[in-house]
Amino acid sequence: MKKFTSVALVLVLILSVFAMASCAKKDGDTTTAADTTVPVEAVAKYRILDDGLNEEEYAIGFRKGDQTLRDKVQSILAEMKADGTLGEISTKWFGSDVTTVKTTPTTLNPDAKDDSLKKVLDAGVLVLGLDASFKPMGFTNENGEIVGFDIDVAEEVCKRMGVKLEKKGIEWSTKEKPLNAGIIDCIWNGMSVSEERAKAMNLSEAYMDNKMVFVVPASSDITSPEQLKGKKVALQSGSTAQEILEGSEYAADMEIVALGTNVEALQQLDLGMVDAVFMDLVVAEYENTQSK
Secondary structure, eight states, rough: OOOHHHHHHHHHHHHHHHHHHHHHHHHHOOOHHHHHHOOOOOOOOOOEESSSSSSEEEEEETTTTTTHHHHHHHHHHHHHHHTHHHHHHHHHSSSSOBBOSSSSOOOOOTTTOOOOOHHHHHHHHEEEEETTTTTTTTEEEETEEEHHHHHHHHHHHHHHHHHHEEEEEEOOOHHHHHHHHHSSSSEEEEEOOHHHHHHSSEEEOOOEEHHHEEEETTTTSSSSSSGTTOOOOEETTSSSHHHHTTSSSGGGSSSSEEESSSHHHHHHHTSSSEEEEEEEHHHHHHHHHHHO
């Protein structure tokens, strides 16, 4: 009988606890902070103005006369486009295949006799010159490593050539000097095609489309290039952005601030030292994805 009574008391206590908990849930506020948190939609850091001044393309720059090396790289890029490798690398960095490489190159010269390819193969290394702050094409990450879309593509090209890739940072405003001096074998860093560069270098076929755009803070009231009249606009010195903007109808009405890199330009924008940045759409979109 005592045993039965003890068991009954235990059951009563258990039921009482459940009843109290139920009342507390109804009458008290037991919802955790996590339960009441309302998801906040990520906001882009910058606003990209729709009125880009021009559309352009990216290409790789080789020394004038270095045809065999240029053609070998072009042929491998075509292979990578055909087998899907180029698309995979593009998707990693941009979310889809945005490359424009042809699977059948039309500018190869099978009669070229220069020794540029032989020199690279004999040395066992391809030296790539770049502005190592140009996200997402080629830049230095938080671990001090040079990474990016162009770097991943170049690594695969070198792997198929049977050589190693050496990445060498260069001053963008004087990029042709180390190329012509033989310090680097190519300039591979989201380099825009221009008439001037086509004269100075042996360019590959274009591998990606791009355009130059104005970028302002997301909180800015500026919604069109026309509203930049009398404002400060930063850009990278020695870039096609500088060439295009200085030759545009807007140049006379704004103060153009030429800086060493796009990173510096965006830093000044963040600090309110300039009102806008004129830069590559590819870079602007990448910066926005990283800020969310």
